[in-house]
Amino acid sequence: MGLTADIGRFAHQMRQQPLAEDLARTVQMGFVDCVGVMLAGWSESAPAILRNVFAYPADGSGNQTAAAALIYATAAHALDYDDTAFGGHPSAVLVPVLMAEAAESECDGALLARAYAVGYEVWAELVAREQDPLHRKGWHPSAVYGALAAAAASSVVRGLAAEQAGNAVAMAASLAGGVVANFGSMTKPFQLGRAAQSGVLATRLTALGMTAAPDAVEHELGFLRAASPRGRVDTESPAQFGNVWRMREHGLNIKLHPICFAAHRAVNAMQELCVHHNLQAQDIQHVEIEIGAIQAGMLRHHLPQTPAQAKFSAEFAAASIVIAGRCGSSELTPEFVSRPDVQSLMQRTSIQPIHDEDPHEPMHSTFDRVTATLYDGRQLRSAPVAHPMGHFRRPASGEQLWTKFRDCAATRLTPDAAERIFSMLDSLSTLADPRSFISLLALGH
Numbered sequence: 001m002g003l004t005a006d007i008g009r010f011a012h013q014m015r016q017q018p019l020a021e022d023l024a025r026t027v028q029m030g031f032v033d034c035v036g037v038m039l040a041g042w043s044e045s046a047p048a049i050l051r052n053v054f055a056y057p058a059d060g061s062g063n064q065t066a067a068a069a070l071i072y073a074t075a076a077h078a079l080d081y082d083d084t085a086f087g088g089h090p091s092a093v094l095v096p097v098l099m100a101e102a103a104e105s106e107c108d109g110a111l112l113a114r115a116y117a118v119g120y121e122v123w124a125e126l127v128a129r130e131q132d133p134l135h136r137k138g139w140h141p142s143a144v145y146g147a148l149a150a151a152a153a154s155s156v157v158r159g160l161a162a163e164q165a166g167n168a169v170a171m172a173a174s175l176a177g178g179v180v181a182n183f184g185s186m187t188k189p190f191q192l193g194r195a196a197q198s199g200v201l202a203t204r205l206t207a208l209g210m211t212a213a214p215d216a217v218e219h220e221l222g223f224l225r226a227a228s229p230r231g232r233v234d235t236e237s238p239a240q241f242g243n244v245w246r247m248r249e250h251g252l253n254i255k256l257h258p259i260c261f262a263a264h265r266a267v268n269a270m271q272e273l274c275v276h277h278n279l280q281a282q283d284i285q286h287v288e289i290e291i292g293a294i295q296a297g298m299l300r301h302h303l304p305q306t307p308a309q310a311k312f313s314a315e316f317a318a319a320s321i322v323i324a325g326r327c328g329s330s331e332l333t334p335e336f337v338s339r340p341d342v343q344s345l346m347q348r349t350s351i352q353p354i355h356d357e358d359p360h361e362p363m364h365s366t367f368d369r370v371t372a373t374l375y376d377g378r379q380l381r382s383a384p385v386a387h388p389m390g391h392f393r394r395p396a397s398g399e400q401l402w403t404k405f406r407d408c409a410a411t412r413l414t415p416d417a418a419e420r421i422f423s424m425l426d427s428l429s430t431l432a433d434p435r436s437f438i439s440l441l442a443l444g445h
Helices: 003-013 021-041 045-053 064-077 090-104 109-128 141-158 162-173 187-207 223-227 246-250 261-277 293-298 314-324 340-347 398-409 415-426 435-440
Strands: 284-292 349-354 369-374 379-381
Touching: 003 109, 003 141, 003 162, 021 064, 021 090, 021 109, 021 246, 021 398, 021 415, 045 064, 045 187, 064 090, 064 187, 090 109, 090 141, 090 187, 090 435, 109 141, 109 246, 141 162, 141 187, 162 187, 261 284, 261 293, 261 314, 261 369, 284 293, 284 314, 293 349, 314 340, 314 349, 340 349, 398 415, 415 435
Parallel strands: 284 349
Antiparallel strands: 284 369, 369 379
């Protein structure tokens, strides 16, 4: 029948299929992490502008669910602190869609978990069929793949029939888009918001009878080939939905620093040098960061002047570790980014691209490494870092997850409310009514 139809059948079947316990735990981690960073990003400029444009929380247009998904997802990605997998940001698209749907629909947490798993697996299936990362063509993968995954997840909660679910995904293929050139601006999180919004719109329009091509994903002039950098894409193989769970292979990577994940291995390498050698900025003549070529392309700001640019700068990440001993929210301020010692060390830092690719994560090189040349002539080199802390192969602990959530939620919630919401999300699969945690978030303003 083709991939579009396969996606529709999978989404329809998973409405009733139980989710394995290990997969449910991963989904719950995604909800915990995403809701935390969404709270932290709620007051950022991009979601605030969107709330004004859409008169959130009530615009009277009858399109509030799609608008909510747009705003939630933009807030979730506003700080670039959300989790990652297969070179994208699945939770920041999927969780907002499902929160928006749950606020309108009668469903339990187990259904939301299954819907998230469907969205994740559809996203991963699309990525697996492409031999070249979309970044190479300038596409923002989370905005491109995310729209289709959002439609698949939404269709589970909406209870669409298999053919309808496939139709919604096909429609979302025409709504997908976003470019790497907008990294470091408010448009980057907006691109994820648009993916979430597009998924919700696609299911609503489908339910009202709007049609799309039944092979829009796999057709020679369809989604996969149109997005492909070099046309090296598999449009023919049958999907393995339900037989192979890519969530087990790729998991979720939890960010422990609110910067682009492409820089996290360099952060860990710089931390190692600083801890072992008690490095100070005035000791360092030059820093060389060996980093994957695709990662280097994403980290496009080499002498950032704003916090938004600094999130996409390996030079800033290294300087922040040396000067502040950390790279967190307190360093992503105009005052810190513009400090003379920070600017000076960034100017003394260079990037050395590594052109090999990790076969399991082709957007990354097999390792990153940092070398510091000191004024006294010594040259200090870190060990190669293959996976940063928080990567699913070096997973964040339960305490780290709670600490991150607590710190993010502190911008909007009381400690008691934060603890209650964390507990609900951490046991999402047994939650009778997801609206219980949504109401506690107090996102009405």
